[in-house]
Amino acid sequence: MSLPLYLAMMKNHGKMLGGFIYGASAYIVLIIWIYPSIADMKGFNEMIAALPEGMRKLIGMENGINSLSDYIAGEFYGMLLLIILMVYVILTSTRVMARLVDQGSMAYLLATPNSRVKVAITQAAVLLTGLALIVGFTTLSGIAASEWLIDGYQLDVPSFITLNLLTFLVFSSIAGYCFFISSVNNDEKKALGISAGITLLFYMLNMAGKLSEKTEWMLNFTIFKWYDPIKMINNETEALWIGCALGILTFLLFMLSVAAFKKRNLPL
Amino acid sequence: MIQVKGLSKRFTDKKGLFDLNFEVKKGEVFGYIGPNGAGKSTTIRHLMGFVKPDSGYSSIDGMDCWKNAARIQEKTGYLPGEIVFLEGMTGLGFLSLVQKMRKQECIKRRDELIERFQLDVNSPIRKMSKGMKQKVGIIAAFMHSPQVLILDEPTSGLDPLMQRVFIDLILEEKQNNKTILMSSHSFQEIERTCDSAGIIKDGKLVALEDMHLLRRVQRRVFEVKVKSEGDMEQIIQSPLVTEVKGARTIHVTVQGNDQEFVQLLSRCDVQHIDTRPQDLEDIFMHYYDRREVEK
Ligand SMILES: Nc1ncnc2c1ncn2[C@@H]1O[C@H](COP(=O)(O)OP(=O)(O)OP(=O)(O)O)[C@@H](O)[C@H]1O
């Protein structure tokens, strides 16, 4: 890794990253803040129960809202954060590689005594640092808000942290294949299109898979199968196994990307 | 210092590089000329290790350009043909990033070059004109005093004054025994700086010569406008190669017989005289014709 490049890229990247961090943190604080009024609302769970099952699964409220944890996991991790992280990962992975090759500024980075491998690893580090910062700040904001902003409702902090770690790992894997696509493409728009296309396909398979039992097989073809926030926060998943598997997958995808970038012809 | 041996890269049947061979010795300045799309930049991309050749190889200081790209950069300065910098940086910010990535601390040479090219380094690159960006690129290529310089169309975008500054810089580096390869469209530019030159066309090297030789056989066309028909007649009658271009305007081709040309003109009433730019192909077609005759 090249430290000067890493710092320059982080700085370059700061504004956009700041926006994502601010969006995610502010929203989790807001959603925790209004939790007491929803929990106290009579008939809310009955209303949810009246929805068809597929629908309930889709909005992450199979069993209604029974605890703060369920609520945060279902409402935020299952919906908005998922979209925020998806957008961040797709945009950033395209920016750190394909864009530099497409525009030609990669030529300058490789005209210094830093190998392609080193440059690619630095860019991967920038991508993963950004992702870690978003998830990290969200975690901290979530814990802080549930401690200080509301009274009488307890957030199980260790499980919440587990959820966040797994979230980070799931999106690292997504970052992994997006980074691969970005590393082998000369055209920024094409890389963006392919990454977004694949990820949306995964997302739709996930939605469709949850709709009914007939479509459940679709879940086997999407990475979001591994991402079930409510189960994660209730410790109903094999967190350790899934975590390790995702970690290894991420590592392999990034290795593959760096190797592909090293070997390929660059149109600089 | 720079070696290219049997280098081939096929894009299509006509496009690419086909069995390129040349060598630039240490301390030599090599001019690389050719029309648009001839393959100059493609050759340079090979030297920088951006592209893997289909066959053949290129090397700098004995190191293979594809396999040792990063190590070669320690002693090489590169100016890309199309300059695009990282976004959201000032000229100075960019230059110091490059310096840090080179682990280079001394800023004396950098500031000296900034001064020389009169560059306002504090403006954001996004707002710079083409010429200003070109200057940033040139400074980035020269500021670590590399042993080898690879420059792709270095003077494009520079105004005539800055072109002079640049040519002086090249001559100075030549004095310092640096090895330089520069591509260009302009024969004049190459003529003033280079020891030898290679001409590439459609991916093939069509000539590889010592600059002195090229200069001797260089053909120039002058457009002469005289005041009377009588003078026209006199020029047409002379042994020089001529071509009437309009009322009292005539093109005279001079190749090694400059003296004769000047003497002829001194007998005429010249109203206006100008040189016609020569395209490279012309120069080389005539170069070959001439060689055949000499044999
Ligand atoms: N990656 C590529 N794939 C296909 N064709 C390519 C590729 N790179 C270059 N070419 C083609 O190879 C030819 C040579 O291009 P190159 O950029 O080397 O020309 P050049 O001599 O530098 O021209 P110019 O004077 O315009 O800079 C062009 O016709 C170009 O279209």
Ligand SMILES: [Mg+2]
């Ligand atoms: Mg070119």
